[in-house]
Amino acid sequence: MNNEKLHIIRLSKELVDKVKNISKRISTHKQGDFLFREGENQNYIYLIEQGDVSLIKKGLTNSVEIVHQNGGDLVGIDFIFNNSESAYSALVNEQTLLYQVLIDDFKVFLKENNNLSLELIQYISSLIKQIENHSKNSIRC
Numbered sequence: 682m683n684n685e686k687l688h689i690i691r692l693s694k695e696l697v698d699k700v701k702n703i704s705k706r707i708s709t710h711k712q713g714d715f716l717f718r719e720g721e722n723q724n725y726i727y728l729i730e731q732g733d734v735s736l737i738k739k740g741l742t743n744s745v746e747i748v749h750q751n752g753g754d755l756v757g758i759d760f761i762f763n764n765s766e767s768a769y770s771a772l773v774n775e776q777t778l779l780y781q782v783l784i785d786d787f788k789v790f791l792k793e794n795n796n797l798s799l800e801l802i803q804y805i806s807s808l809i810k811q812i813e814n815h816s817k818n819s820i821r822c
Contacts (some may be wrong), residue, residue: 690807692753696797700728700755703790704780716756716771716779723767725781727756732777736769744770747812758805760784761791 707730710716717723719739727734729752736748736756747769750756756771761784791798 689748689750689754689811690804692755692804693800696800697728697753699790699794699797700782700787701730701780703786704728704782705786706781708779708781710773710777710779712773712775714773716773717767718770719768720766722764723757723760724784726758726760726784726787727771728780728782729754729756730778730780732779733774734777735772735774737772738769748808755804758801758808761787 710732716727716734719737729750731752733749733751734754734756735746736750737744738747756779757767760767791801
């Protein structure tokens with residue numbers, strides 16, 4: 682089994698700056714806050730300016746971290762593709778500064794900035810690989 686630590690691909694400064702420009706709200710959250718909880722519907726994605734967030738999933742006896750995100754990462758990016766309830770929670774690990782972007786605004790942004798779509802796909806792919814790697818390494822036989 683491959684135990685290499687996978688890393689999320691970093692977003693370009695151009696993409697980060699454009700996401701900041703479409704944000705209508707900046708918020709600060711303290712350690713222990715939830716940006717959202719598993720099972721809730723979401724209207725926002727979040728760009729972490731500074732801080733640290735864990736995506737966690739409920740297990741049978743406790744919660745398990747599935748992805749660790751920090752400055753420059755997009756939290757909840759999968760919400761732009763589905764309108765269903767969140768399959769995970771986002772827990773703030775330390776004081777965190779976030780840009781909140783309405784999902785509908787982000788969809789318009791993507792339509793208007795086709796040149797950034799490949800970068801976003803690569804970013805999402807790296808998130809999926811990290812989740813898959815974590816899942817494989819968490820299974821106990």
